[in-house]
Amino acid sequence: MNKKHKQNRMSYRTKSDRYMRAWTMLVLALCLLTVPAFAAGSSDPLTIVNNLSDFIFSCIRAIGIIILGWGIVQVGMSVQSHDASQRTQGFLCLFGGLLIAFAKEILTLIGVV
Structure with a gap:
């Protein structure tokens, strides 16, 4: 070697x-x-489940607001470039973001949650 x-x-x-x-x-x-x-002082399981539900719905709302913002950007870019297919995609993204952002309110309104 x-x-x-x-x-x-x-x-x-x-x-x-x-x-x-x-x-x-x-x-x-x-x-x-x-x-x-450690968990909070409350030992009520319903309170814990409600807190978890609120946390999950707040995460879903944040994702919906991000999608809503992206839809607004797409609509703005489509207006600038005069692209009809991009405008359609932008409006679909915008309305989908609105639907996701207000999912908890919609589910509460129809009585599911």
């Missing part, structure tokens, strides 16, 4: 050892520095 081959082999081992040490330190830091999250 020549000296160059031995040196390359040794540097590979030290590189992998360094990566392994860094990975181990990262995992240990994450394990030691995490804080457990």
